[in-house]
Amino acid sequence: MTLLEVNNLKTYFETSQGLYKAVDGTTFDLDYGEALGLVGESGCGKTTCALSITRLLPKEGKIHGGEIFLEGTNLVKLGDDEIRARRWKDVSIIFQGAMNALNPVMKIGDQIAEAVVLHEKVSKRSGIKRAEELFELVEMPKKRINNYPHEFSGGMKQRAMIAMALACNPKIVIGDEPTTALDVMVQAQILNLLEKLRRELRMGLILITHDLSILAETCDKIAVMYAGKIVEIGTIEDIFERTAHPYTERLISCFPNVGKEKIIPPGIDGVPPNLLEPIKGCSFYPRCHKALPICSHVEPESRNLGGKHFASCHLSGEVSHEQ
Numbered sequence: 001m002t003l004l005e006v007n008n009l010k011t012y013f014e015t016s017q018g019l020y021k022a023v024d025g026t027t028f029d030l031d032y033g034e035a036l037g038l039v040g041e042s043g044c045g046k047t048t049c050a051l052s053i054t055r056l057l058p059k060e061g062k063i064h065g066g067e068i069f070l071e072g073t074n075l076v077k078l079g080d081d082e083i084r085a086r087r088w089k090d091v092s093i094i095f096q097g098a099m100n101a102l103n104p105v106m107k108i109g110d111q112i113a114e115a116v117v118l119h120e121k122v123s124k125r126s127g128i129k130r131a132e133e134l135f136e137l138v139e140m141p142k143k144r145i146n147n148y149p150h151e152f153s154g155g156m157k158q159r160a161m162i163a164m165a166l167a168c169n170p171k172i173v174i175g176d177e178p179t180t181a182l183d184v185m186v187q188a189q190i191l192n193l194l195e196k197l198r199r200e201l202r203m204g205l206i207l208i209t210h211d212l213s214i215l216a217e218t219c220d221k222i223a224v225m226y227a228g229k230i231v232e233i234g235t236i237e238d239i240f241e242r243t244a245h246p247y248t249e250r251l252i253s254c255f256p257n258v259g260k261e262k263i264i265p266p267g268i269d270g271v272p273p274n275l276l277e278p279i280k281g282c283s284f285y286p287r288c289h290k291a292l293p294i295c296s297h298v299e300p301e302s303r304n305l306g307g308k309h310f311a312s313c314h315l316s317g318e319v320s321h322e323q
């Protein structure tokens with residue numbers, strides 16, 4: 001059985017100007033021990049996708065369509081109580097700037113223990129023991145569970161957040177820009193840790209970032225999001241060596257190779273479409289350097305380009321399934 005299957009997910013926000021289609025037909029899957037990277041410009045719907053899977057959307061955000069199957073159970077159909085009971089055990093999330101999510105007046109070990117006690121219905125003592133084990137797992141001395149958040153460096157706080165996210169042995173961990181606020185060295189350590197944990201614990205990992213180069217080193221698959229949709233998805237080789245979508249091409253060109261002469265990345269001209277308005281044709285058409293006349297009025301379907309490589313672009317040729 002597949003660990004996670006997201007089918008045609010549509011998550012919209014109710015705003016004073018109308019429905020904002022932040023995620024509009026997103027499809028992907030994730031297997032045990034697999035790492036999927038989700039990348040795209042600010043506002044393309046990455047966090048909304050993560051909040052939909054964990055059912056942590058703000059009240060103005062609703063899932064309007066699609067399914068999220070976790071080991072065969074459709075999370076979209078679960079009631080609030082059922083979701084609450086499963087949260088942290090099924091899917092946990094490490095947020096962007098997660099350090100602020102820690103309670104400043106509570107020892108870190110107590111915060112982790114509290115989550116364990118709440119969800120696993122064990123004694124406080126077992127909760128503390130679990131906090132110590134988790135600290136060892138995230139490579140921190142276990143006596144540090146007696147510290148308060150302000151006694152930790154940024155990297156240590158992020159390790160503590162990872163320990164917290166792992167408290168109830170989740171099947172999937174989502175890291176939403178988990179290393180953005182950290183310096184490059186610490187960032188690499190945290191990513192290596194997540195990488196090690198997902199292999200050892202066979203967790204599914206969804207890593208969200210703006211930075212394609214991080215995903216190339218940490219993930220098995222990459223999903224490129226644009227304006228609420230995944231426009232290309234595939235293995236690292238598919239995305240970097242058999243790039244099919246012009247938007248992916250532009251994203252890659254924004255990240256000059258490490259070690260090469262430093263150049264200012266070109267960026268991508270123009271802005272993403274307004275998701276309050278219906279989109280005609282391809283959503284990337286107005287910014288696309290390869291656009292064809294058809295792109296202005298016919299929305300490209302997602303096409304299989306071989307294996308698990310899919311792209312939504314009129315320029316990409318479909319591979320017949322009979323081959």
Ligand SMILES: Nc1ncnc2c1ncn2[C@@H]1O[C@H](COP(=O)(O)OP(=O)(O)OP(=O)(O)O)[C@@H](O)[C@H]1O
Nearest residue numbers: 013020022041042043044045046047048049058060
């Ligand atoms: N509560 C909300 N009400 C209305 N619109 C929202 C709300 N939350 C998010 N949005 C909009 O939905 C879109 C997608 O937001 P989301 O946070 O998912 O983007 P993102 O890809 O995670 O961006 P970033 O890289 O900046 O974190 C954005 O345009 C955002 O303004």
Ligand SMILES: [Mg+2]
Nearest residue numbers: 046047048176
């Ligand atoms: Mg985000």
